[in-house]
Amino acid sequence: MPDLSLTAIAAQLFTGLVLGGILVLLAIGLSLIFGLMGVVNFAHGSLYMLGAYFGFFLWGFTRSYWAALLLAPLIVGVIGVLVERSMIRRLYGRGPDDPLLLTFGLSLALVEAAKLVWGKIGLTLDPPAQLAGAVDLGFMKFPAFRLFVIAVTTLVLVGLWLFLEKTNVGLIVRAGTRDPLMVRALGINLDRVWLLVFGVGTAMAGLAGILAGPLRGVYAEMGVEIIIECFVVVVVGGMGSLPGAVVAGLLIGEVVSLTSYFAPKLAEIIVFVVMALVLLLRPSGLLGEPGLAE
């Protein structure tokens, strides 16, 4: 029987928040890109993997974790923009399956390329020295790096929310997810907005990668494994719904964290049980609108 004290469960809940935060960072980017462009970016997970590897090597190269934390997502965002420009753009108008197939192929190629360049054996990414210890929260001690991940995730989400709600470009993005045709008819050039959203979305994937590295390890397949969890988050939350992505990401994070504490063998399976339950009871997702984005 595992330790049932309040402290142990609180620690598990906090860990769930960390895991959920990583999923939210990924699912929001996925959801934004889908909402605006109708593209399910399968390679989102592989860009997350690139974020982790770039973070590892940039840290070693610049000798500053903070520089790596800033640069890795930027580089991943630039790669995302290049992918959109050079490949995905050609497929607009061909239906949603083709971009999914293309990014699946890209993801396969990136996994193999990562193995070729960085080797088949995973790397260990340590938290930086300043964040290595534990922080006494009064009622329990919790690893400082995990608190840092929660803080960064919150910061990015609040920033994104302010951008979407308070700026003109954010207004265009929100309108574009509702009705791209109408936005174009009003004389707005959506191409540049698409590029921006793709860049921001993929940069968030890169950030999630460097943040998750110390928690989940850095290896070539890390991206494909997490993209499947993100698909579950998106189905549970409702595709195209940003609040849905946040709620579902945190829910899945907590469910996985608690299950891995009480019944470790079921931790990988429970995610899919939650998904099946949501499909039975609320097929359009917790916060999704029926008929939207189908």
Next chain:
Amino acid sequence: MRAAYRWIAEHPAVSIVVFFAILPFIVPYKALATQVLVYGLFALGFNLLYGYTGLLSFGHAAYFGLGAYGAGITLAKLGWHSVWMALLIGVAAAGLGGLLVGFFSLRRRGIYFAMLTLAFAQLFYFIAFHMADLTGGDDGLRGIPQLSLGLFGWQLPLGNPLNFHYFALFWVGLAVAALRRILDSPFGTVIAAVRENSDRAQACGYDVVRIKLVAFVFSALLTGLAGALDALRITVVPVEALYWSTSGQAVIMTLLGGAGTFFGPFVGAGTYLVLQDRLGLVMESWPLVIGVLFMAFVLFLPKGIWGTLLARLGPRRAGAPVA
């Protein structure tokens, strides 16, 4: 040329059987021919759903794996030493899995379907991974015996590669004929209507979700047969049979060959496996080459090899048979 094309187009099942009957004598080693045959059937099952019904499944590893484990567990764990029983149980397990996943996945339309099928396939993978007593877990299911086929008093040992090839060809021939029959039936016309415009098919009074579910189960049955044959072929079921990369193989093979064409899956399986075989000799990262090739196909040759050939060579007349 045209006459030969016409004959092939009118007798697709016979053409496939004839082609695979001579293939073992053409390729570098006989096992490669059988592999193309079995994986071609796998892609054929996927193609029924994607190419003909318009549903992109990223989770066909589930039915391939269920077929393989169904057959493998029957022989290795239950101790029923019957090839027929093994195939039957494998195919039935895949059909049941298809019914279950189809029921859940078809609650959402469009792009969700791909994500849901992928997620459910991963669920089967984790279940097999943790049920090591039954499935062998990470080590794979071992100890599948190589049996002999009792036919009218003869014993045909299936351990012999050529014997096994023709045994598999018998089943693939039946499956291909069944698929041709399904596609030529009124049901085949209805799934084409669902693919082209499912709202309109709905408006015409068809129960679109049920039709998709039936197509899904048919597809799972064909895929399960491929899985069961593969378990007999290599006498082991690796847990990777259920992994997402196996689903990806069916997707890649079908698109390389040509989705929605009858021979496409076999052409694609052949291309994939020959590339894997040849590239594997010179480099470790052959999947990188296949990934890039696949992207090039999606971008520039979406009809695939066979589909593009058909568009060039095929009949101009409407209503003529298409292979």
